[in-house]
Amino acid sequence: MAKLRFLGxxxxxxxxxxxxxxxxxxxxxxxKTPFSPADFPDVNFIFLTHGHGDHLGxxxxxxxxxxxxxxxxxxxxxxxxxxxxxSHPLQIGGAFGxxxxxxxxxxxxxxxxxxxxxxxxxxxxxxxxxxxxxxxxIYHAGDxxxxxxxxxxxxxxxxxxxxxxxxxxxxxxxxAVRALRxxxxxxxxxxxxxxxxxxxxxxxxxxxxxFGLTAVKILKTGESMEV
Ligand code: NI
Ligand code: MN
Numbered sequence: 175m176a177k178l179r180f181l182g183x184x185x186x187x188x189x190x191x192x193x194x195x196x197x198x199x200x201x202x203x204x205x206k207t208p209f210s211p212a213d214f215p216d217v218n219f220i221f222l223t224h225g226h227g228d229h230l231g232x233x234x235x236x237x238x239x240x241x242x243x244x245x246x247x248x249x250x251x252x253x254x255x256x257x258x259x260x261s262h263p264l265q266i267g268g269a270f271g272x273x274x275x276x277x278x279x280x281x282x283x284x285x286x287x288x289x290x291x292x293x294x295x296x297x298x299x300x301x302x303x304x305x306x307x308x309x310x311x312i313y314h315a316g317d318x319x320x321x322x323x324x325x326x327x328x329x330x331x332x333x334x335x336x337x338x339x340x341x342x343x344x345x346x347x348x349x350a351v352r353a354l355r356x357x358x359x360x361x362x363x364x365x366x367x368x369x370x371x372x373x374x375x376x377x378x379x380x381x382x383x384x385f386g387l388t389a390v391k392i393l394k395t396g397e398s399m400e401v
Contacts, residue, residue: 175190175308175310175400175401176188176189176190176191176193176307176308176310176312176400176401177189177190177398177399177400177401178312178334178363178398178399178400178401179393179396179397179398180363180365180393180394180395180396180397180398181196181199181201181207181209181395181396182200182201182204182206182207182209182369182395183198183200183204183206183207183228183365183366183369184197184198184200184223184228184229184314184316184317184336184338184365184366185197185198185199185200185201185204185207185209185231186198186314186336186365187214187217188305188307188312188401190274190275190307190308190310190401191274191307191308192218192272192273192274192275192307193218193219193274193275193307194216194217194218194219195217195218195219195220195221195242195305196214196217196219196220196221196236196242197220197221197222197223197303197314197336198221198222198223198228198229198230198231198314198316199211199214199220199231199232199233199236200227200228200229200230200231200232201213201231201232202231202232202235203227203231204228204231204369206368206369206395207395208395208396209396210232211232211235211236211239214236214240215239215240216240217236217240217242218240218242218243219242219243219244219245219272219274220233220236220237220242220243220244220245221244221245221246221277221303221305221314222244222245222246222250223246223282223300223301223302223303223314223316223317224247224250224282224284224285224286224297224298224299224300224301224316224317225249225250225253225286225287225288225289225297225298226285226286226287226289226317227289228369229316229317230250230288233254233259234254234257234259237254237259237260238257238258238259241260242260243260243261243262244259244260244261244262245261245262245263245264245277245303246261246263246264247263247264247265247266247279247286247297247298247299247301248263248264248265248298249286249296249297249298249299250263250286250288250297250298251263253288253295253297264277264278264279264301265279266279266280266281266299266301267279267280267281269304274307275305275306275307275308276306277303277304277305277306278303278304279301279302279303280301280302280303280304280313280315280316280323280326280327281301281302281318281321281323282299282300282301282302282315282316282317282318282321283300283318283319283320283321284300284316284317284318284319284343284344285297285300286298286299286300300316300317300318301316302314302315302316302318303316304327304330304332307401308401310333310334310401311330311331311332311333311334312332312333312334312335312336312401313327313330313332313334313335313336313357313359314336315335315336315337315338315345315353316338317338317343317344317366318338318344318345319344319345319349320345320349320350320352320353322356324353324356324357325356327356327357327358327359328356328357328358331360332357332358332359332360333359333360333361333401334359334360334361334362334363334391334399334401335354335357335359335361335362335363335388336362336363336365337350337353337354337362337363337364337365338350338364338365338366338367339364339365339366339367339375339377339380340366340367340368340369340372340373340374340375341372341373341375342372342373343366343372343373344366344373346375347375347376347379347380347383348383350364350380350384351380351383351384351387354384354387354388355387358387358388359388360388360389361388361389361390361391361399362384362388362389362390362391363390363391363392363393363399364377364380364381364390364392377390377392378392
């Protein structure tokens with residue numbers, strides 16, 4: 175049985191057989207999370223949905239300390255490899271069978287530019303992940319607007335979907351509810367809300383509107399659930 179812990183914003187920690195992983199570890203610079211890169215010295219994988227700072231976050235620092243493999247698009251992996259990070263590039267729609275389970279990169283309607291001091295550089299396209307571990311499927315949507323591609327996930331029998339609800343940069347509550355009608359996950363955890371003023375949203379309102387479509391699990395930062 176895998177354990178899923180919410181680290182704030184869109185960051186999660188997954189522990190399962192052969193897997194000790196982070197998704198989008200934006201920790202330093204997020205004053206809403208008590209976690210820091212030093213809390214994760216021995217992760218073996220980091221799944222990175224896209225290049226924006228609130229997702230790329232501490233990826234390089236954590237990966238270099240732990241020797242974790244970063245799974246991301248070819249463009250993001252290419253960029254990270256310049257700092258010595260070990261990576262496994264995937265691309266949208268592609269999947270690979272890792273020792274712990276299969277990981278597929280899913281479409282997201284969003285950007286993926288990497289903000290550096292000199293300006294934004296190209297980071298490929300944004301994505302999400304369908305991660306299999308301990309016989310369960312976890313879908314992290316990344317940052318995305320509502321998209322018809324989510325229909326493709328209906329055949330996957332998603333156990334837990336991690337969906338943005340904060341609006342402005344991603345789906346808002348109402349669009350996330352429409353996404354549920356396509357994805358049909360057993361359980362849904364709302365994410366990507368309240369970190370900044372423009373993405374304030376009520377997870378309780380989402381839970382109310384999603385009633386009958388999925389079980390909603392609202393995780394406070396640091397809280398875990400079994401998958
Ligand atoms: Ni983004
Ligand atoms: Mn974001």
